[in-house]
Amino acid sequence: MTAGGSTDGPLAWNVARLLADEPGAERLREVSGVTIDLGEDLRLAGPIEGRVRLVRTNRGILAAADLRTALDLACSRCLRDVVYSVEVRLQEEYLPSLDLATGRPLPTDDEPDVARLTDHHELDLETPVREAIQLSEPIAPLCRPDCPGLCVVCGLRLDGGAHDHPDDDIDPRLEALRGFRADDA
Numbered sequence: 001m002t003a004g005g006s007t008d009g010p011l012a013w014n015v016a017r018l019l020a021d022e023p024g025a026e027r028l029r030e031v032s033g034v035t036i037d038l039g040e041d042l043r044l045a046g047p048i049e050g051r052v053r054l055v056r057t058n059r060g061i062l063a064a065a066d067l068r069t070a071l072d073l074a075c076s077r078c079l080r081d082v083v084y085s086v087e088v089r090l091q092e093e094y095l096p097s098l099d100l101a102t103g104r105p106l107p108t109d110d111e112p113d114v115a116r117l118t119d120h121h122e123l124d125l126e127t128p129v130r131e132a133i134q135l136s137e138p139i140a141p142l143c144r145p146d147c148p149g150l151c152v153v154c155g156l157r158l159d160g161g162a163h164d165h166p167d168d169d170i171d172p173r174l175e176a177l178r179g180f181r182a183d184d185a
C-alpha cells in the first residue's frame with residue numbers, strides 16, 4: 001500500500017518526491033485492508049478500502065480521499081448487530097512543516113489550524129479519516145427501518161410476531177434471558 005519510503009501509519013504516505021514536482025503533479029495511492037483504532041466506543045466491521053489522490057499544490061499537497069468501510073453497531077431498538085456502511089470522502093491540503101531546500105522548520109504560528117506534513121514529509125490522513133468515520137456514526141442505528149424493537153414486558157424481540165402475556169406476568173426464565181442478552185450485546 002505504501003510507496004516512496006517508509007511511513008509510520010496505515011494511512012500515511014511519504015510525499016517528499018511529490019513535493020519536488022511541479023504544482024498539478026499527482027499520485028494515486030490504493031488503500032486496502034487498512035484498520036485503524038476508533039476508540040473504545042466504536043469498532044470497524046471491516047477494513048478501509050479505496051484510494052487517495054495526492055496532488056501537488058502551490059503551497060503543499062492536497063489529499064483527496066475516497067474510502068469506504070463499515071461500522072459494527074447495535075440496533076437501537078432490538079440490540080441486534082448492525083453492520084453500517086460508511087463512505088469517507090474528504091479533501092484536505094497539507095502544508096510542509098520544513099523548508100524543502102534548507103530543511104529548516106517553517107513558521108507555522110500564522111496558520112495554526114492548517115494540516116501539516118510531518119518532519120519526514122509524510123502526509124498522515126489517519127486523524128481526519130478517523131474523525132470522518134466517527135462523525136458518520138448514526139445516532140440511532142436500526143437493523144431495518146421498521147424494526148419493532150423489544151417487548152417492554154418480557155424483553156423479547158417483537159419481530160418474531162405478536163405475542164401475548166397478561167400484564168405483570170413476567171416469566172422469570174424470560175427475565176433471566178433478558179439479562180443474558182443485555183450482557184451479550
Ligand SMILES: [Zn+2]
Nearest residue numbers: 075078143147
Ligand atoms: Zn432492530
Ligand SMILES: [Zn+2]
Nearest residue numbers: 151153154155
Ligand atoms: Zn413480551
